[in-house]
Amino acid sequence: MAKSIDVSDLNIFYGDFLAVEDVTIPIAAKSVTAFIGPSGCGKSTFLRSLNRMHEVIRGARVEGKVLIDGQDLYGADMDPVNVRRMIGMVFQRPNPFPTMSIYDNVLAGQKLNSKRMKKTEADDIVERSLRSAGLWAEVKERLDRPGSGLSGGQQQRLCIARAISVEPEILLMDEPCSALDPISTSVIEDLIHELKTQYTIVIVTHNMQQAARVSDETAFFNLSGVGKPGRLIEHGRTEAIFSNPTDPATEAYIQGRFG
Amino acid sequence: MTTTLTPPPVDVSRELYGARLPTWGPRAVITAAVAAAAAAYAVGVNLLQAALLAWVICMVLPLWSAAVEGRRKATDRLVTTLVSSAFVLAMFPLFSILWTVISKGTKVLSAEFFTNSMRNVVGEGGGIYHALVGTLLITGAAAVISIPIGIFAAIYLVEYAEGNRLSRWIRFLVDVMTGIPSIVAGLFAYALFVLFFGEGVRMGIGGSVALSVLMIPILVRSTEEMLKLVPNELREASYALGVPKWRTVSKIVLPTSLAGIVTGVTLSIARVIGETAPLLIIVGTTDSVNFNLFDGRMASLPVFAFASQRNPGIPPEFSIDRAWGAALVLLIIVMLLNLIARLVSYFFSPKGER
Numbered sequence: 001m002a003k004s005i006d007v008s009d010l011n012i013f014y015g016d017f018l019a020v021e022d023v024t025i026p027i028a029a030k031s032v033t034a035f036i037g038p039s040g041c042g043k044s045t046f047l048r049s050l051n052r053m054h055e056v057i058r059g060a061r062v063e064g065k066v067l068i069d070g071q072d073l074y075g076a077d078m079d080p081v082n083v084r085r086m087i088g089m090v091f092q093r094p095n096p097f098p099t100m101s102i103y104d105n106v107l108a109g110q111k112l113n114s115k116r117m118k119k120t121e122a123d124d125i126v127e128r129s130l131r132s133a134g135l136w137a138e139v140k141e142r143l144d145r146p147g148s149g150l151s152g153g154q155q156q157r158l159c160i161a162r163a164i165s166v167e168p169e170i171l172l173m174d175e176p177c178s179a180l181d182p183i184s185t186s187v188i189e190d191l192i193h194e195l196k197t198q199y200t201i202v203i204v205t206h207n208m209q210q211a212a213r214v215s216d217e218t219a220f221f222n223l224s225g226v227g228k229p230g231r232l233i234e235h236g237r238t239e240a241i242f243s244n245p246t247d248p249a250t251e252a253y254i255q256g257r258f259g
Numbered sequence: 260m261t262t263t264l265t266p267p268p269v270d271v272s273r274e275l276y277g278a279r280l281p282t283w284g285p286r287a288v289i290t291a292a293v294a295a296a297a298a299a300y301a302v303g304v305n306l307l308q309a310a311l312l313a314w315v316i317c318m319v320l321p322l323w324s325a326a327v328e329g330r331r332k333a334t335d336r337l338v339t340t341l342v343s344s345a346f347v348l349a350m351f352p353l354f355s356i357l358w359t360v361i362s363k364g365t366k367v368l369s370a371e372f373f374t375n376s377m378r379n380v381v382g383e384g385g386g387i388y389h390a391l392v393g394t395l396l397i398t399g400a401a402a403v404i405s406i407p408i409g410i411f412a413a414i415y416l417v418e419y420a421e422g423n424r425l426s427r428w429i430r431f432l433v434d435v436m437t438g439i440p441s442i443v444a445g446l447f448a449y450a451l452f453v454l455f456f457g458e459g460v461r462m463g464i465g466g467s468v469a470l471s472v473l474m475i476p477i478l479v480r481s482t483e484e485m486l487k488l489v490p491n492e493l494r495e496a497s498y499a500l501g502v503p504k505w506r507t508v509s510k511i512v513l514p515t516s517l518a519g520i521v522t523g524v525t526l527s528i529a530r531v532i533g534e535t536a537p538l539l540i541i542v543g544t545t546d547s548v549n550f551n552l553f554d555g556r557m558a559s560l561p562v563f564a565f566a567s568q569r570n571p572g573i574p575p576e577f578s579i580d581r582a583w584g585a586a587l588v589l590l591i592i593v594m595l596l597n598l599i600a601r602l603v604s605y606f607f608s609p610k611g612e613r
């Protein structure tokens with residue numbers, strides 16, 4: 001069910017601009033990996049290269065190898081559409097579909113791919129996904145209202161519900177809690193704990209406590225200088241990274257002495 | 260020893276408000292200007308000079324303001340006055356046209372006017388049924404031809420060919436096409452149909468082709484702008500759910516921009532429905548009803564108005580009245596289309612936007 005990810009020597013480009021350089025990292029199945037690092041160091045870029053969303057941007061490309069359970073993600077016979085069905089994603093900014101109701105937004109993955117479902121089954125998926133994302137109580141009375149009428153944080157939770165309703169095997173989350181209050185944040189963290197038993201989860205966060213709370217592994221990215229590409233500085237068990245990091249930059253970043 | 264530091268008192272009301280003209284000031288000046296103009300007109304000054312007088316009196320406002328309120332607000336009032344006068348000036352031809360067409364056109368409007376053709380009519384009576392049918396059929400066929408071509412071309416440009424060299428060329432050609440004179444479109448359609456049917460061909464569908472040539476670039480442009488307004492995040496959200504590109508375009512991008520696209524379609528129809536020159540060349544006109552786009556001459560409202568005015572017969576009044584009537588009907592159709600465009604963009608645009 002859950003799949004592991006193996007990245008080796010990955011370089012990620014926007015046109016000629018090398019954004020992320022030479023990343024090698026194994027990500028175990030059924031684990032939570034947190035990416036931390038300063039703004040602009042390439043966390044989102046790297047995350048997007050794990051489900052082939054990076055190449056959607058014109059001129060963007062990658063070099064190197066990503067293996068999903070041993071299969072080459074960028075192999076010639078890999079269909080990016082199938083890859084993305086298997087690897088779900090929550091974006092840094094909430095992006096519900098404005099033409100769809102809350103209900104349809106949750107089921108967007110199924111509806112857009114014209115998957116046939118019984119009404120009861122669909123209702124069931126919607127309720128389960130919204131409950132997991134901690135949004136059910138707030139929207140159960142207005143499932144037919146447009147999704148863009150929700151608050152920013154509610155929209156973000158709606159997008160999380162949309163991503164988990166298709167039951168991807170790997171879930172990539174780009175700062176899913178940056179717009180959420182502490183209560184919703186803890187709901188999402190509970191969700192991550194729960195999902196971890198079945199799925200592989202990668203989460204980008206700027207919140208050190210969150211990284212420490214939810215993740216098994218932590219990877220620290222940093223920029224070597226202005227205009228230079230971002231690099232993976234170190235990665236390992238979260239306790240180890242937080243208690244005695246090997247690189248002084250990691251220690252400085254974690255303790256908030258940075259820049 | 261303690262010292263208390265008290266800041267010098269500031270008269271907040273003066274600081275914030277300053278001296279102002281009374282709120283009735285601008286209205287009083289405008290009323291005075293209109294009254295003066297009306298009085299001048301009543302004693303025999305011509306309309307243009309009276310309007311000029313009113314405008315000059317309005318310019319008192321910035322001077323008054325300069326004396327009372329100071330430079331900054333006077334400049335503001337001056338610019339406000341100039342912008343408002345430009346607006347009134349721009350509205351003038353519009354209302355003048357509306358007034359002329361309505362006052363001259365309404366008197367012929369009657370049930371017969373809409374249900375009779377001009378077949379065997381000399382002098383009084385007759386109607387525009389044949390021209391109405393012709394206009395609706397020709398414009399309808401033009402819409403059927405152009406809407407798919409225009410919308411698909413725009414989708415290609417925005418979603419599939421963004422930034423490549425072919426798209427730059429297409430965009431350039433579309434811009435050029437937006438500017439071609441309608442008579443050229445008519446000649447093009449005529450030349451095209453002569454190839455198949457020989458000299459002197461007259462056919463409704465030829466008019467539709469000519470109108471399409473005018474409509475397609477407008478449609479491509481407006482649809483393109485609407486598609487570009489769809490945020491990229493929505494496309495990405497769809498791709499991230501494993502939705503293929505064509506489904507993303509048809510189920511996310513198009514529905515999101517539907518209101519704008521339909522508005523563009525309606526406005527482009529309104530733009531070509533009054534075209535006269537191309538129809539004169541390839542469709543001609545006739546006195547009887549012709550439902551067949553592929554066979555012979557057809558009447559249309561603009562050409563009917565033109566022909567009635569050009570060859571009014573004896574006595575001319577009836578024919579000229581009918582021309583005004585046809586012009587009024589055309590104007591009403593265009594206004595209805597604009598109204599529809601507004602309703603569509605109101606009802607179809609995504610709800611709940613913050």
Ligand SMILES: Nc1ncnc2c1ncn2[C@@H]1O[C@H](COP(=O)(O)OP(=O)(O)OP(=O)(O)O)[C@@H](O)[C@H]1O
Nearest residue numbers: 014017019038039040041042043044045046057092
């Ligand atoms: N679409 C793009 N085109 C060109 N360059 C880009 C694009 N998106 C990001 N970049 C560049 O790639 C680098 C990494 O950006 P990225 O968004 O991955 O940073 P991040 O680590 O996610 O930052 P944040 O924490 O602020 O979200 C930056 O230098 C950025 O300017």
Ligand SMILES: [Mg+2]
Nearest residue numbers: 043044092174
């Ligand atoms: Mg980011």
